Amino acid sequence: MLNNYYHATRRVGFAADSLAGDVTVDAAIIGGGITGVSAALHLAERGYSVALLEAQDIGWGASGRNGGQVLPGFGCSLHKLKHLTGAATTKQLWDMSLEAVDLLHTQIARFAIPADPVRGYLHAAIKPRQVRDLRQEQEELASLGAPVGRLLEGAELRARLNSPRYLAALEDNISGHIHPLNYTLGLAKAAQAAGAKLYAGAKVSNVEQGSTLTLQVGAHKVRAKYLLVAGGAYLNGLLEGLAGYIMPVGTYIMATEPRADVPGLIPGNEAVADLNFVLDYFRRSPDNRMLFGGRVSYSTLPPPSLGASMLRRAVRVFPQLKDAKVEFVWGGNVDITVNRAPHFGRLAPNILFTHGFSGHGVALTGLAGKLAAEAISGQAERFDVFTRIPHARFPGGRALRTPALLAATTWFRLRDML
Template sequence: MNRHSAPSTAPAGTRPPSPSSWYADSTTPLPLQPALCGRIDADVCILGAGYTGLSAALDLAQAGYRVVVLEAQRVGWGASGRNGGQALPGYGCEPSTLENLLGQDAARVLFDLSREGVELLRTRIARHGIACDWHDGHAHVAVRPRQVRELRAGAAWMAEKYGYPLQWWDRQQLRAVLDSDRYLGAVYDPAAGHLHPLAYAFGLARAALAAGVRIHEHSPVQALVRGTRPRMRTADGEVVADFAVIAGNAHLRGIAPELESRIMPVGTYVAATAPLGQARAQALIGNDMAVADVNWALDYFRLSRDQRLLFGGRASYSRLPPRNLHAVMRRRIRMVFPQLADVPIQYLWGGEVDISLNRAPHWGRLTPNVYFAQGFSGHGVASTGLAGRLIAEAIGGQAQRLDLFARIPHAPFPGGRVLRTPLLVLAMAWYKLRDALW
């Protein structure tokens, strides 16, 4: 089992391009980028070579900025290269949360920006020729009658208040494309979709390199020195720049304590079955959509290009993998697809995503020239690219759109470093019990 924060102990020249996963074994790795050595002057220095950092770097380089990206491990090493691959509009919180925090009008603007994030993702894939297995379509599915009512009401609300059409499928309609008796209905979004996460990260990196961005891998930032020209220091060098961007999410490790206190690393896991064959895979999910239930501890799944079932979930709020994880994932798969009881799991991997206390995005500035984006709360495949673009816009002098996100209030997790994880585990136990009982 791999974790996002697990360090590599191999020599730099022999370190793997990515943690072990089906993703790593099914895409061409990016060539190793050199570690930082010595001092570099730049216009912008970015911490983190995931979707957010690479997206900001690409936009800035195309605008003529000299950009350096510092990555502690390899490109896409964290959540960007290990996630479930489901790209959706919206954020980790419900629209009602943003309405309560900022009002209806601002919440509508934020949702429209999230739709822009999905279109930006599609545009970048097409413009840069990124082979990342994009497929249209996503369904949120209901397990219990209460969830049917909530999904139908939510779809109506999105159409009326947000101008966003979604399709309601009853059980019979859903059953026609999804071969599972577990679900009672679905809200289908034809504008959402799914992709190969690591291939997309590598494609973004190749586009950024072609635009002139310098990426230094195996260059963990040990200190951020704020000032007129911020400095990011590693063990063997430093970058001095006019602007700094923090895009480390769950892996800051002391770089900016005021940011770390407002996110919590949460473990999440994905299994890949043995190949099912084209006929069996198509019978399972006939329209090749991605699927996620709406339980608090959710299951999500889709098909791979080689006809595997990619099945994710089982979030760990204690930062420890669930006990007997392989058996747990097999049991979850059989609950959804009992007809796959004979199909083994061939890959199982995991890592950490960052969640904010209210599950809303946490983007903004630490100082006038130090920007950040975090708190994607398991909903970052599309919104990370949006965050990168808005930070690039702000550095270029157009900060209005980023400033709207900066208005979202974020409190630190209660309990500090010692108690915040146990308190979160207790809270999540309640939500899991609610999912199980009604």
Template sequence: MLEASKVGWAASGRNGGQLIGGFACEIDTFAKYMPESDVQRMWKMGLETLDIVKDRVAKHQIDCDLTMGYLTAANKPKHVDALRTWRDDAKKRFNHDRYRYIERAHMDQYVQSSRYLGGLFDPDSGHLHPLNYTLGLARAAVESGVRIYENSCVTTLRKENSTHLIETAKGTVRAKFVVLACNTWLGALAPQVSRKIMPVGTYVIATEPLDPTRAAALMPARAAVCDSRFVLDYFRPAPDNRLLWGGKVSYSTFAPRNLAEAMRRDMLKTFPQLADVKVDYAWGGFVDITMNRAPHFGRLAPTVYFAQGFSGHGVNTTGLAGKLIAEAIHGQASRFDLFGKIRHRDFPGGALLRTPALVLAMAWYRMKDWL
């Protein structure tokens, strides 16, 4: 494995730790490109992403504070209707009855805030410490015989007869199969693929540790939470009783000014009772989104695979991507090829204008969130 920096340096180590079943797109995004029987298979794979993480944590004894429970909170009456509809559709269409709608009167069991009108609880999703999980996977890989070369940025990928040559500044690797797992950092290595994703900045703060009693009252179920807006907030409790608050999405790739204070102001809209609490840490990074928010898996050549476009669901969907690519390399490509049926478009505007175009589009969605 050739790693441009350190294992866990980018999104795999710096993300918000939200473990969310399914995919970032609506399930009927898949229905545009495949029959209902295949949509059913996609649904099952969306749930399988959670099992992959849980199984690996248990098998390799990864100490990453895996905690189950996830709540999608409703900001507006229309979100209430949408969450109830999603619960009902999951049961009727996919025979999945695990989702539980939480009425507003009972929301204080999950989050001590008057901001939300209700929520949909998923007991099978949850949260974890992302860097510890990533490092645990790396340790397990090394123990299985994988050689990891850090600080080995790939500069060129080319074909020589039946062999792929993967070049770095310090050496060249010859391989029969290649997997590109670079997401927002793919760049010029495969421009025909990188044009189909957009780097979007997202940011997290960690408060100082709260008194245990106060922390328990703030989020009694210790579930991860996200809201229902297009430009959403997400947050979760940490084992040391900090609150981890994420959001402030930036489509310009520029971090907000005075990041920690800007994030803190957003946090206080939900938790005004934390006005006396300090912020100890603030950080950010990029997620790779596709135009339709569906994962983008495929091949550049018969033996060159790529997986990208996780659109905020990378903690668990990346595990599925690796599993499906491994199946394909071993000759069982039917599940991997399902994703190839999905049409992915380039972001408009080319290299110079696509980010400004996206900023304008997202300004419209922010306005809709406010209305």
């Protein structure tokens, strides 16, 4: 399976350190994705000594495998978020999600990261009820004072999205897309240059709590005053207090060969996603491939014949791709929460965590790292806005969570067909 287009087009030279002995720092971070490297950068710039610990390679997880779609907002709708937190908190959360997008573009420019940033996004509706959902989204955005895009239909839609599948699309000029692995590695390189120590192959096997935290990493110990846990879907039960709040779900992407017809499929070069529960999401690459994502696996095992399956989904959207060749196909796990809202909090006064971005984290994870750095340095007000979102564990206990999730999502899959 695993032939990742982003690895083949990596343009950032970065090498992590190897942990060769015991280390004592102000702050330790578990997880070398966007959240972790962003936190490391912001903490180092505030003068903290930092040790980031990644079990694999920096950017190995979702941060280096995702669809590259840069979005404000959250995995759940603004309507649902307002129900969970109230209008005032939803407005604060929305404004910070906009800040997350601005931060991403600022960091790309500041550190000259070759992440190929593009602005523009289309939320696409397949069914009449989804068109109504888009109109409700326009109303919610207007209530937040946010820019509200036009609802494209008919010939105007076809000029922007050359597919027979969609009835309408809501344009969004804030969102867009990037090369996520180059972005992650660019932030990591900046964090390293600011003085943070980033360790790869550094799997944490135990965390001993106290006023000084002790993390066991192989034969070595890392001692720290503060800890940020940002392992996401790959934390693998390390901290019992987090167990059950997130579920790892596999999602997959393919890339065609470069094709002369791809620019005409999305002439404005927007990123696109539909409104189905098991959604399709896609965009053009800079070298004119179609990057097409979708499918899910609640077992986290890749489906069989993945490349052919993904191409069939793409042809359903763009019949023009019926003779396309799949040159890359890859995937990985995202961490979802029960309510699809991000989950921030504390396991102890000096242990923070951020996870549960639910497939909506390319921009928000960078801000999460910044907010965690603020909180560690004694400015927790903005981090704590996210802790107001209520969360519950997936039902069923460790053995039954995945079967329970499969059962719960069957109705949504069926609804996609209606």
